[in-house]
Amino acid sequence: MKYLNKEDFEKANIFGIGSPNDAFAQYFIGNSYLNPLNEFGESTVFVANVTFEPGCRNNWHIHKASNGGGQILICTAGEGWYQEEGKEAESLVPGTVITIPANVKHWHGAKADSWFSHIAVEVPGDDTSNEWLEEVDNEHYNNLTD
Structure with missing residues (x-):
């Protein structure tokens, strides 16, 4: 369900x-x-709820690891997008679970017409780091359709 009203x-x-x-x-x-x-730091797994206002998205990025690593997104409210490099964007709704392997370039965020939240689970691994890359430009983002 989409939410424009906060x-x-x-x-x-x-x-x-x-x-x-x-x-x-x-x-x-x-x-x-x-x-x-x-x-x-209280566990090897860090878990957080991330909320995006309508139109908000993160830059392309990579969760790097030499072994293990990556991220799991558990969508909980509103509607959003997830996209891996070279693939079509996927619509995210509550209940959608996305497993992002380590070393895969991707981005995620809210749809233009909805607030969106997901739980982000950082998967433990060896030599983990995040590499932040270029923005998801408006032309690309504004051409996404349900």
């Missing part, structure tokens, strides 16, 4: 919006929010 979206977003994602704002077009669901 108050209606917040009722559906069971894990909460959290705080502005200022630490990573330079890698996003639009505003995103981060609500950690566990303490960073």
Whole structure:
């Protein structure tokens, strides 16, 4: 279900919006929010609810690892997009689960006409790091259709 109204979206977003994602704002077009669901470092797995305002998306990026690694997205509220390099964008709705292998270039974010949240699970691995790349330009993003 799409949500343009923030108050209606917040009722559906069971894990909460959290705080502005200022630490990573330079890698996003639009505003995103981060609500950690566990303490960073208390487990080998870090889990957070990430919320995107309508039209917000992160840059193309790669979760690098020499073994293991990657990310899992569990979509919880609103509607969004996920795209791997060289593939068509996938529509994301609550209940969609995306497994992103390590070393795969991709991006994800909200649709232009909806708030969107997903739980991000950072998969443990060896020599893990994130490489942030170019923006998802408006021409590409605005041509996505359901």
